Amino acid sequence: MATTTASMQENLSSARGQNSVNIGLANFWVALVFMTVAVILGVYQVAERSGFFPALESPTLYFASVSTHGVLMGFVLTTFFIMGFGYYAATTSLKMPIPGKGFAWFGFWLALIGTLIAAVPLLTGNASVLYTMYPPLAAHPAFYIGATMLVVGSWFWCIEMIWMMAKWKKAHPGEAVPLVHFGNTANAIMWLWTTIGVGSEALFQLIPWSLGILETIDVGLARTLFSWTLHAIVYFWLFPAYITLYTIMPKVIGGKLFSDEMGRIAFIMLLVFSVPIGFHHLYMDPFQEAGWKFVHMFGTFMVALPTLFTGFTVIASMEIAGRLRGGKGLFGWIGALPWKEPVMSAAGLSMLLLTFGGFGGMINASYSLNTMVHNTQWVTGHFHLIFGGTTVIMYFAAAYHMLPRMIGRKLHSASMAVTQLWLWFIGMLVLTLPWHAIGLLGQPRRISSAPYDDPLVEQWNIHEASMIVGGVILFISSCMLLWNLYKTHSASPEEQAMEYAEPIHPAPRVPHLLNSFAFWNVVIAIYLIASYGYPIAQFFLNQTFGATTWGV
Amino acid sequence: MHIDQTEKKWIWVTIFMTVIMVGVLTAYAVGSNIHPPSGFEPIDSTRLHLSEEFAEDNLGYKDNGDGTGTLTMVGARYGFYPSTVEVPVDTPIKIRVASADVLHGLHVPFTNYTTMVVPGYVAEVNTTFQKTGDYTVMCNEYCGLGHDHMWSRLKVVEKTGS
Numbered sequence: 001m002a003t004t005t006a007s008m009q010e011n012l013s014s015a016r017g018q019n020s021v022n023i024g025l026a027n028f029w030v031a032l033v034f035m036t037v038a039v040i041l042g043v044y045q046v047a048e049r050s051g052f053f054p055a056l057e058s059p060t061l062y063f064a065s066v067s068t069h070g071v072l073m074g075f076v077l078t079t080f081f082i083m084g085f086g087y088y089a090a091t092t093s094l095k096m097p098i099p100g101k102g103f104a105w106f107g108f109w110l111a112l113i114g115t116l117i118a119a120v121p122l123l124t125g126n127a128s129v130l131y132t133m134y135p136p137l138a139a140h141p142a143f144y145i146g147a148t149m150l151v152v153g154s155w156f157w158c159i160e161m162i163w164m165m166a167k168w169k170k171a172h173p174g175e176a177v178p179l180v181h182f183g184n185t186a187n188a189i190m191w192l193w194t195t196i197g198v199g200s201e202a203l204f205q206l207i208p209w210s211l212g213i214l215e216t217i218d219v220g221l222a223r224t225l226f227s228w229t230l231h232a233i234v235y236f237w238l239f240p241a242y243i244t245l246y247t248i249m250p251k252v253i254g255g256k257l258f259s260d261e262m263g264r265i266a267f268i269m270l271l272v273f274s275v276p277i278g279f280h281h282l283y284m285d286p287f288q289e290a291g292w293k294f295v296h297m298f299g300t301f302m303v304a305l306p307t308l309f310t311g312f313t314v315i316a317s318m319e320i321a322g323r324l325r326g327g328k329g330l331f332g333w334i335g336a337l338p339w340k341e342p343v344m345s346a347a348g349l350s351m352l353l354l355t356f357g358g359f360g361g362m363i364n365a366s367y368s369l370n371t372m373v374h375n376t377q378w379v380t381g382h383f384h385l386i387f388g389g390t391t392v393i394m395y396f397a398a399a400y401h402m403l404p405r406m407i408g409r410k411l412h413s414a415s416m417a418v419t420q421l422w423l424w425f426i427g428m429l430v431l432t433l434p435w436h437a438i439g440l441l442g443q444p445r446r447i448s449s450a451p452y453d454d455p456l457v458e459q460w461n462i463h464e465a466s467m468i469v470g471g472v473i474l475f476i477s478s479c480m481l482l483w484n485l486y487k488t489h490s491a492s493p494e495e496q497a498m499e500y501a502e503p504i505h506p507a508p509r510v511p512h513l514l515n516s517f518a519f520w521n522v523v524i525a526i527y528l529i530a531s532y533g534y535p536i537a538q539f540f541l542n543q544t545f546g547a548t549t550w551g552v
Numbered sequence: 553m554h555i556d557q558t559e560k561k562w563i564w565v566t567i568f569m570t571v572i573m574v575g576v577l578t579a580y581a582v583g584s585n586i587h588p589p590s591g592f593e594p595i596d597s598t599r600l601h602l603s604e605e606f607a608e609d610n611l612g613y614k615d616n617g618d619g620t621g622t623l624t625m626v627g628a629r630y631g632f633y634p635s636t637v638e639v640p641v642d643t644p645i646k647i648r649v650a651s652a653d654v655l656h657g658l659h660v661p662f663t664n665y666t667t668m669v670v671p672g673y674v675a676e677v678n679t680t681f682q683k684t685g686d687y688t689v690m691c692n693e694y695c696g697l698g699h700d701h702m703w704s705r706l707k708v709v710e711k712t713g714s
C-alpha cells in the first residue's frame with residue numbers, strides 16, 4: 001500500500017513536471033511582467049501619436065518608448081514565454097527531467113541579463129533605433145550586445161529541447177515522440193536556423209560597427225540578413241500557440257485531437273518553409289532582383305498551407321468535443337462547447353482573430369498588392385492583430401492552464417480569466433481594425449505625430465481615437481491577467497495532472513519522417529542555399545558602398 | 553498513417569486555393585509588367601553630390617521626348633528633394649531615388665509610387681500617375697527623431713500639349 005502511494009505520488013509529480021516548475025515559473029513571470037510594462041508603453045504611444053494631448057508630444061520619448069515596447073513584446077515576452085512553455089511541456093509529456101539543469105538555467109540568466117543590459121540604453125534614449133535596429137542608425141553597443149545575449153540564451157533552450165527528444169527516443173525505440181514535444185523541438189530547430197540571419201548581422205556587422213571597429217556598414221547586406229530572421233521569427237512566436245491548440249485544447253474541452261499525423265505534417269511544413277522566404281519583407285527594397293522576390297513569394301504562399309491545415313484540425317477537434325457533449329445539428333456543437341473554460345474561450349477567439357489576420361497576411365504576401373500597404377500603419381495593425389491577438393491570447397490560455405498545475409493550486413478565478421480573454425479580444429479588434437484603415441488612408445508607419453499638410457490627416461483622427469479606446473481596454477485586460485495569476489499562488493491547493501489530448505486514431509508509431517528532423521534539416525539547408533545563396537553572395541561579388549554611422 | 557477523408561478533401565481545397573492565388577498574382581505581375589522596385593545598383597551615398605545623376609541641379613522631372621519621363625529624387629534627413637515636383641498625368645515615368653544618409657521609405661498615398669530608399673543602392677520605380685492633384689510624399693521608415701517631418705509635395709498636372 002505504502003509503495004503504491006509512493007509510486008502514485010511519483011507519477012503525479014512527474015505528470016506535474018516537478019523538475020521544470022521553477023524554471024517554467026521563472027520564465028513565465030519574466031515574460032508576463034515585461035509584457036505588462038510594454039502594454040503601458042503601448043497605451044502611451046497611441047495617446048502620444050494621436051496628437052490629441054499636446055502636453056505629451058515628444059519624439060525623443062516616443063521613439064525611446066516604441067523601441068522599448070517593440071523589443072519587450074517581440075523579443076522578451078516571446079522568448080521567455082516560449083522557453084517556459086517548452087520546458088514544462090517537455091517534462092510533463094516525456095515524463096522525464098530536464099537533463100543538465102544548470103545548462104538550462106545558464107541560458108535563462110544569460111537571456112535575462114542580456115535583456116537588462118539592453119534595457120539601459122533603451123530607457124535612456126540611447127537605443128531609439130526601434131526593435132528592427134536597421135543600420136546605419138546606430139544604437140549604443142550595449143543594446144546590440146544585450147540583444148545578442150538574449151538570443152544566445154534562447155539557444156540553450158533549443159539545445160535542451162533537441163537533447164530531450166534524442167534522449168526520449170533512445171529510451172523508447174520506434175515509438176512516436178509525443179506531439180507536444182515534437183512541436184517544441186521543431187520550433188527549437190527552426191529558431192536555430194532562423195537566428196543565423198540576425199546572428200550574423202549582429203556579430204559581423206552591427207557589433208563591430210557600433211564599437212567603431214568597422215567604419216561603414218553595408219545596409220543592403222544587413223537588411224538581407226535581417227530578412228532571413230524576420231519571417232521565421234513570427235512562426236517562432238506562433239508555435240506554442242499552435243501546440244496549445246493541438247495538444248492541450250482538445251483535452252481541456254473533453255474531446256480528442258482530430259489528427260496527430262496532420263499536426264506533425266503542419267509542424268514540419270512550418271519548420272521547412274518559414275526561413276527561406278524572408279524576401280516578402282524586402283519586396284519594396286532595391287538591391288535584390290525581382291526574380292528572387294518572386295521565388296520567395298511562392299514559398300510564402302506555401303507556408304499558408306500548414307496554417308490552413310491547423311485551422312481544419314483544430315475546428316474539427318472542437319466539433320468532436322461539442323458532439324460528445326451532446327451538441328447537435330450543423331452548428332449546435334458550438335454552443336455545447338465549454339466556453340467557461342479559459343482555454344476554450346481563448347482557442348475560439350484566437351481562431352477568429354486568425355481568420356481576420358490571415359486575410360490581411362495574404363495581401364501583405366502578395367508580390368503586387370504589397371505596394372499598397374507596405375510600411376503603412378496597415379502593417380502595424382496587422383501584426384498587432386495576429387501577434388498581439390491570435391498568438392498572445394493563446395499564451396494567456398497556456399499560462400492559465402499550466403501555472404496552476406505547476407504550483408498545485410486552483411486558478412484564482414476562471415470566470416475572471418474568461419472575461420479577461422474576451423476583453424483582450426475586443427480590445428484588439430478596437431485597436432487594430434481602425435489601425436488597418438488608417439494605413440489604407442496612407443498613414444506611414446512609425447510616426448510620433450502627423451505634421452503633413454494634407455487633407456488626409458483629418459480622416460485619420462477618428463481612427464486614432466478608437467485606437468486609444470482599444471489600448472485602454474487591453475491595459476485593463478492585462479492587469480486582470482497579472483492579478484489572477486498572482487492570486488493563484490495563494491489559492492487553494494489542488495493537484496491536477498498536466499495531460500495532453502489523445503488523437504482519435506492513436507498513433508503509437510508514425511513514419512520515420514514524421515518522427516525525426518534529420519532529413520528535414522538537409523531539406524532546409526538546400527532550400528536556404530537556393531533562396532539566399534546568391535542574394536547574399538552578390539554583396540561580396542560586386543563592389544558596394546557601406547554607410548557611415550548616424551545617430552538618431 | 554491515417555488521414556481522414558474530409559481532411560484529404562480540405563488539403564486539396566487549400567492547395568487549389570493557393571495555386572489560384574499564386575497564379576493570379578503571377579499572371580498579373582508578368583502580364584501587366586508590374587514589379588516592385590528591384591535591381592542591384594550600388595551607389596556611393598556619401599558622394600551623391602559628385603555623381604552626375606543625383607547632383608542637386610539634376611534632380612527633378614525631365615521629359616524624355618518620347619512620351620515618357622524620368623524623375624530623379626534624393627531622400628535625406630528630413631525631406632525628399634526637390635521638395636516640390638511636378639509630373640504629367642498618364643505618362644510612363646521612370647523614377648530614380650537615392651538616399652544621402654540613412655534608410656528611408658518613400659510612399660505617396662493612393663499611387664503606386666512606393667519604395668525603400670536604401671543608402672548605397674539606387675531605387676527605381678516605374679509607374680504612371682493616373683489622376684491629377686496634389687499628393688504628399690511621405691517617409692515611411694523610421695530615420696531618426698525627425699522622421700514624422702520628412703515629407704514633400706508631388707503635383708500631378710495635365711500634360712502640356714506636345
Ligand code: HEM
Binds near residue numbers: 042070475
Ligand atoms: C495596449 C496594447 C498595445 C498598444 C496600444 C500598442 C501600440 C503600439 C504602437 C502605437 C506602436 C507603434 C507603431 C508604429 O507607429 O509603427 C507599437 C509597436 C509595436 N507593438 Fe504594440 N501595442 C500594444 C500591444 C502590443 C502587443 C500585445 C504586442 C505583441 C505581443 C505588440 C507588439 C509591438 C511591436 C513588436 C511593435 C514594434 C513596431 C515597430 O517598431 O514598428 N504590441 N505598438
Ligand SMILES: [Cu+2]
Binds near residue numbers: 231278
Ligand atoms: Cu514575414
Ligand SMILES: [Cu+2]
Binds near residue numbers: 655702
Ligand atoms: Cu526618412
